[in-house]
Amino acid sequence: MAPDDSSVPKAVGRLLPPADPARRLIWTAGAGFALLFLLVLLAAVLGVLASNRIQDTAQELVRMHLIGRGGRQMESLIFEQTQGLLVRMVWVLGFCLLLALLVSAVTLTTLRRTFRRLAAQEDELARVSWQLLDFQEKMARRFSHEMHDELGQSLLGLRRLVSQLPQKPASGRLAEIRSGAIALVDEVIASARRLSQMLRPVILDDLGLDAGLRWLCETFTQRTGIAAQYSSNFEGRLPEQEETHLFRIAQEALTNVARHSGATAAWVTLQVRAGDILLEVADNGRGLDPAAPPPSGSLGMIGMRARARQIGGELEVEGRRGGGLAVRVVAPLRVLQHEPATENPSPVGR
Numbered sequence: 001m002a003p004d005d006s007s008v009p010k011a012v013g014r015l016l017p018p019a020d021p022a023r024r025l026i027w028t029a030g031a032g033f034a035l036l037f038l039l040v041l042l043a044a045v046l047g048v049l050a051s052n053r054i055q056d057t058a059q060e061l062v063r064m065h066l067i068g069r070g071g072r073q074m075e076s077l078i079f080e081q082t083q084g085l086l087v088r089m090v091w092v093l094g095f096c097l098l099l100a101l102l103v104s105a106v107t108l109t110t111l112r113r114t115f116r117r118l119a120a121q122e123d124e125l126a127r128v129s130w131q132l133l134d135f136q137e138k139m140a141r142r143f144s145h146e147m148h149d150e151l152g153q154s155l156l157g158l159r160r161l162v163s164q165l166p167q168k169p170a171s172g173r174l175a176e177i178r179s180g181a182i183a184l185v186d187e188v189i190a191s192a193r194r195l196s197q198m199l200r201p202v203i204l205d206d207l208g209l210d211a212g213l214r215w216l217c218e219t220f221t222q223r224t225g226i227a228a229q230y231s232s233n234f235e236g237r238l239p240e241q242e243e244t245h246l247f248r249i250a251q252e253a254l255t256n257v258a259r260h261s262g263a264t265a266a267w268v269t270l271q272v273r274a275g276d277i278l279l280e281v282a283d284n285g286r287g288l289d290p291a292a293p294p295p296s297g298s299l300g301m302i303g304m305r306a307r308a309r310q311i312g313g314e315l316e317v318e319g320r321r322g323g324g325l326a327v328r329v330v331a332p333l334r335v336l337q338h339e340p341a342t343e344n345p346s347p348v349g350r
Contacts, residue, residue, distance in 0.1 A: 209243040232270040245307040253281035261285025282326040
């Protein structure tokens with residue numbers, strides 16, 4: 001069975017706080033700005049009411065002045081009443097403005113803290129997921145080598161022992177058991193080699209990413225019946241870590257194609273573009289439903305994003321125009337420069 005990032009332990013969710021900071025952030029921002037809007041609206045309403053009151057008072061005083069009840073006293077009274085109303089209105093508006101500024105400061109402070117918490121939790125999630133992926137990769141490499149070296153050698157030794165039995169023993173039953181045992185050992189050897197290759201393909205270490213992806217597409221087609229076509233314009237070797245991450249991203253994406261897409265064909269592309277290396281895995285399946293939640297406990301997408309960021313790239317997932325899904329990784333191209341072989345400077349026969 002091929003290892004995939006979805007088999008990473010589900011402990012990541014238990015290592016992170018269970019709170020939903022995004023929902024709290026939206027609620028806090030909405031409440032803060034709603035209160036700020038209400039305060040501004042209240043200040044405007046109070047201003048309009050005070051203005052109307054000033055106008056009514058002025059009209060009444062002017063009317064009293066016009067009917068001859070003490071002209072100068074009425075003018076003084078108009079001035080005093082108007083000034084008093086204006087002062088009260090300024091105090092009310094100033095209080096509303098001060099309260100609005102206070103609410104804005106509290107809202108911005110809360111937003112800043114929430115953003116910091118979100119960033120810290122995102123970093124923690126990336127760190128934990130990367131540690132789990134790194135542990136998984138080391139264990140896969142170890143099991144692959146042990147299966148190839150120790151189990152493979154033991155099975156070959158067992159086959160040689162069984163083969164040393166007489167080919168024509170006196171008992172026909174013994175001959176049947178001998179041939180059956182050899183066939184069974186051969187089948188176990190083939191399965192062990194297959195599992196070893198899926199855990200850590202030797203071709204990836206020996207020949208590089210291009211050959212590894214070509215082998216991955218061939219074995220994927222044989223195993224699932226989904227036609228996987230591979231194309232590449234890249235020749236050379238990348239650093240080992242980058243080859244591993246890109247290979248695992250392609251492996252996980254093809255695993256998702258086989259499990260969830262219902263596709264009949266897939267395309268894996270490795271290209272060099274303007275100093276970047278681009279890996280794309282596309283299919284003709286059902287595509288991505290934006291309203292559908294991610295599978296419960298699945299860390300495949302998180303693992304692919306963590307691997308992409310580890311090599312300085314970004315993972316993009318989008319629907320294809322003709323149907324299906326495309327998973328794309330773009331990362332800086334860092335090609336290994338092979339050093340030319342040098343002759344042994346030591347003279348012979350000295």
